[in-house]
C-alpha cells in the first residue's frame with residue numbers, strides 16, 4: 001500500500017448516511033442495509049470515497065440508535081450481520097470505505113452492562129457507570145444538566161443512588177475512568193476493525209471524561225431565553241477534561257493496530273479547544289470534526305475569519321476538515337437558502353481539508369416542517385417548541401417522483417419533503433444545471449486538480465458579499481470567488497489581479513470563459529478559475 005492510500009482520509013470525500021432515511025427495501029418505512037447496498041452505485045457515481053453510517057446496532061431506538069444495547073450486533077430493523085458484511089464487501093469492491101459510528105460515552109439502559117450495574121450496589125458492573133449518592137436533601141448530586149432537558153442525574157430506586165446521563169435517562173454514561181470499560185470498548189473497536197471497517201466517527205468524544213469530583217458547573221452569563229435549557233450552565237466540569245486526551249490516545253493506538261484506518265471525533269467546542277483533539281504529537285483523532293460552518297454567520301468577513309482562525313489554530317502537520325450539515329443540525333439549504341446552498345457547496349469542496357457531505361445536501365434537501373403529531377426526536381419531545389427538533393433534517397432521501405420518493409413502498413417513518421416530486425435524484429440528474437450536477441462537477445474537479453486537495457489556502461479578499469481565496473500548489477493555482485449575496489458583484493483587476501479561465505460556475509454555464517483582469521459575478525454565484533496570478 002502506498003502512502004497515498006494510507007492517507008486516503010486526507011484526499012477523500014466523506015458522505016454521511018443516516019440509515020433510517022436512506023433506502024428502505026422491506027417496506028417498513030425505515031431504511032436498511034440492503035437499501036444502502038442498492039444505492040452504492042449512486043454513491044460511486046457521485047464520486048465520494050467513504051460512507052459513514054449513523055448507528056446500525058441493536059437499540060431500543062430511544063435516540064434512534066445512539067442508545068446501543070449491543071455494540072457488536074446489527075439491529076434487525078436494519079438487517080443482519082450478513083447484510084452488513086455484504087455491504088462492507090460491496091462498498092470495498094467499489095472503492096468506497098466504510099466508517100461506523102462508535103458511541104462509547106453512553107449505552108442504552110437496556111444494555112446488559114447497565115442492567116447488571118443497576119442491579120445492586122455491589123454488582124461487578126456497578127462501577128461501569130456513574131453512580132452517586134443523593135444530595136443531603138435527597139435531590140440530585142449536582143447541577144449538571146442533560147443536553148436533552150432536565151437534570152443529568154436520574155434517581156434509581158432499586159439502589160437509592162443517582163446515575164449520570166448527559167443525554168436521555170435511557171442513555172446512562174459509561175464510567176471511562178474505569179479501565180474495564182475502556183478495555184471493553186477497545187474490544188468493540190477491534191471487532192469491527194477486524195471485519196474490515198475503515199474507521200469510526202466517535203460520538204461526543206469530548207464528553208468521555210468528567211470531573212473526578214463532579215463539581216458543579218458554573219452558570220452561563222450569556223444564556224438567552226429561548227435557547228435549550230442545558231445552556232443555562234457552562235459544561236466546564238462535565239466535558240472536555242484534560243484526561244480525555246489519554247483515552248483518545250488509547251483509542252488511536254487501537255486504530256493503529258490496523259492498517260490505514262481513521263479516527264474521527266464529534267466535538268462541539270470553540271476552535272482553540274477543538275484542535276487539542278488532534279492529540280499530543282498528533283496521536284489523537286485524525287479528524288476532529290470542524291463544525292464551525294454549521295453556525296457561521298453567512299457573510300464573507302465572518303467566513304473568512306473562521307477559515308483564518310482555524311488554519312492558524314491547526315497544530316503543525318494536522319489535517320483540516322469541514323462540515324456543512326449532519327443529522328443534528330438544520331439543513332444547509334434552509335440555513336443559507338436554496339441559492340446560497342450552491343455557493344456553500346463550492347466553499348465546502350474548495351477549502352483545504354477533508355469535506356464531509358450529509359446525505360441529501362447534494363440534491364438541496366431542505367429542513368422539513370414537522371407537525372407536532374409527527375415529532376419523533378426525543379430532544380424535541382422533551383424541549384418542545386423552541387426549534388431544537390432534528391427530525392426535519394432526517395427526512396427520507398428523495399430518489400424519484402414515485403409516491404414515497406423511491407425511498408420506500410410504504411409510509412416513511414418521517415414525512416417526505418413536499419417538493420420531492422421535483423427535487424429528487426432522478427430529476428436532478430437529468431438537469432445539467434441542477435445542484436446535483438454542480439456537486440458532481442465540484443467533486444470531479446477536486447479529484448482532477450491537486451491544488452484543491454493539497455494546495456495551500458491563501459486568502460485574497462473578503463469584502464461585502466465577496467469571498468475570494470486561492471488554493472495553490474507549485475505552479476498550479478485555483479482562484480475561488482464566491483458571491484455570498486443576491487446582488488451582482490464585480491471584481492476589478494487591481495483588487496485581485498487575476499486572469500485565467502473559468503473552470504466552473506455554480507450556475508454551470510460559464511466553463512471555459514476567459515477572465516482578463518476583471519470578473520463579474522451574478523447574485524448567488526461562485527466560480528472557480530484556473531489562473532496564473534499577474535503580479
Ligand code: NOJ
Pocket residue numbers: 063066067103167203204266327328
Ligand atoms: C451526538 C449524536 O450526533 C446525536 O444524534 C445524539 O443524539 C447524541 N450524540 C447522543 O448520543
